[in-house]
Amino acid sequence: MEFLVQMIGQAVDRIVHGDPTLLATTWRTLWLAFLSTAIALLLGAPLGLLLGEGRTRARRGAVVLANAGLGLPPVVLGVYLALLLLPGSPLGGLRWTYTLPALVLAQTLLAFPLVVALVAAAVRTLPDGLLEQSRAFGASRARQAGLALREARIGVLTAVIAALGSAVAEVGAVVIVGGNVRGQTNTLASTVLLDLSAADPVGATADVLILLVVVLVLGGILTVVQQRGASSDRRALRRRAT
Amino acid sequence: MVADPPVVTAAGPVLRAEGLTVTRGRRVLLEGVELELRRGEVLAVLGPNGVGKSTLLAVLGGLREPAGGRVVRTGRVAAALQAPALARRSVQANVEAALAWWGVPRAARPVRARAALERLHAGHLADRAAQALSGGDARRVHLARALALDADALLLDEPFAGLDAPTRAELLTDAASALRDGDRATLLVLHDRAEAWALADRLLVLLDGGVRALGPPAEVLERPPSIAVAEFLGFSGRLDEPGGTVRCLRPAHVVADPEGPLAGIVRRRVPEEDGVLCEVDLDHGRVQLRVPHPGPAEGATVRLRIDGGVRFAREC
Structure with a gap:
């Protein structure tokens, strides 16, 4: 127990004194997570809107696929993406093997079904006829999309935070696609593996502590947003009841 | 090439349906619908549940493509759809959002939204959260934002649906005057004949997959063109008469009279607020009439006279 406390103390010390390698890894991890989530959101939110709004069998089928994508083991995606990026493979011409762009691509692909499924689910909870009514009053497609995202904002934000959280914590795909090259393609989560294999438990603990802080901050933001939404709904319901 | 903007003249229809076929899924709901909506008029569309009234409104409003025929606007x-579907923001912001969708410049929206709310006596709700409104207030706001658009033609789908009687009566009174403002053409899908009486210049009855009556309410309600339309419009009594004719009767056309020429047996009685609605079997038909409380018992014999009604050839 004493050993554990000492190790945590040393890890905190390393964080507080701004170990440059640790800072660089943290920055890279956050940059990767935010960039891949932004791309996934840009591509996935319109699709989620389309699927959430529609009632056809094809759209329901697509939602089932997106939901299934939530359970896709990152390692599976990592293996196939790594193979596709090998020289001579369809994406080999990009020369992305063991590079940051490959990591962005992997994390975007992992976040994409998450964003699609959660945005579609959020849009399905909108009041009946809201979007059709806006169309009946002349709203363009862009305005309808803006209205849907605004009204379903809690669900959309949940999707964003879930995507960020999974990107920050991702190990399997990062190691396979990015190679976990120290100083180039390693992230906080994957560095834990490097540090442990290099017999540096203090470094691994520091990585874990920063990861925990990031995840806690993201979770905190999500909780605040959800509680604000819920309490504004409760206030509205109380006013209606009186 | 940019199309010329539509020219709206006072005389011509703002909206015209030509041989319209309306479907829901693969099911054909309405066929051969022809109608014109003119400036300054209020046209009420009545029909039983499931006949395709709301689907027709969606087609006329451009929200759905017709399966056949065309709509000329x-x-x-x-179009104000049946559910108020207000966004989670204040009432004022909801009306302003509708104005934004309609293309009204930002600077003009607050004043126009406020004026529309005031016109429907909903100004005091402007700062309230839309999700905090009662059903009646939500409908009032929904109607106000539809009127705020100042459209050439306004289509309203059951604007009084689901309201309790006093709220409905209040909104009906306010709507009756608000709908008369300006020279907009208005089409109302309604469920209740009384609402059509209160609001409409012309009445269109949809039955059995098509338009079965079209004309001023008094004309259609007093002289329906067919037995089916008459029955839908509340002619609940039917008497077979000599010469192969059928007389359709509303309860108001049947009077309890001890000296009356007809005698019948009370089959059913439904107590109401202002009397008792009795269903009476006669030798050649069945009629309904209202009598004061307590009214005759079931199985009792009553004497009646007929005072009005509409005659049809039997096959009509």
């Missing part, structure tokens, strides 16, 4: 058409 010579002005801008707005």
